[in-house]
Amino acid sequence: MTSPVPAIVPTDPSRSRLWGVGSIVTTCLTAEESAGALGITHFAAKSGERAPKHIHTLEDEIFMVRGGQVVVTAGEETSKIEGAGVVFLPRGIPHSYLVESDTADFYVITTPGGFEKFFAEAGYPLDLGAAAPVGDRWSPARTQDFAEQLGLGLLWPS
Template sequence: MAQATSAFHVVGEDDATAIWFLGTLALIKGHGAGSGGVFGVVEFTHPPGFATPLHVHNNEDEAFYVLDGAIRGVCDGREWSASRGGFVWLPRGSRHGYRVEGDEPVRTLVFSIPAGFERFVIEAGEPALARTLPPPSEPDLEKLGAAAARYGQEILGPLPL
């Protein structure tokens, strides 16, 4: 079996693939194709009031680094919070989710180990027409559910916070 290889590359601020994903702006900074499948990186801008559903990633661990703002979440029943400069590790298989705290957008870097989450974002989202938050809209739950199933994710329901 051939092993995936990685190659040196640089992604500039304006070079990242821009996706509108569940009301957020997602900038794909690191594709698994460039890291030999080792990890993926997505920079998210979340609007005030944003919350994920409670969900599980069965194929990858997930890590957050908060660039701006504050988030509050739950992981396997434990509540947590993180603000600018904070780091959160969410092991694969954990039941987790988070919400934006406050009235300002939040920016995070999300790392998936191994890669794969970035492909889910691309498939479940849509190409951004601008590098801004998308206009408010209802999520396409059928598209989201199909992509989640393909990428080993389970959407469990509303966030219990």
């Protein structure tokens, strides 16, 4: 990792992807833009958006919830964030999340960066939104395949 340099990254619709149950995920800052220090992704999530239990081996993850209801399980602890809150998920700890409100607004920050490419690569272009619901094209196996192809160090415990 080289020394970070300032990065000013305007919002760019081409960085947004359809995700999961039809949420919109936008890459805000990439590892390349932060000299590897971190990656930031924004979720405009819909009810039912979730990540099954998984483990990061390469990065720590921070959720910054700005609105909605998000249930997060980390290790053996489950908590609901209602409205706003922060969750720190150190690498090596199994975790999952589920959006219970109609919508939720949150950021996912990973350090070091690199994991944000998972959302950019595995998501679908926004212009496919009218073609079919994303949920019809989505599966845990598909996301696992992308994680493996990108070498992201994700583990999927049973």
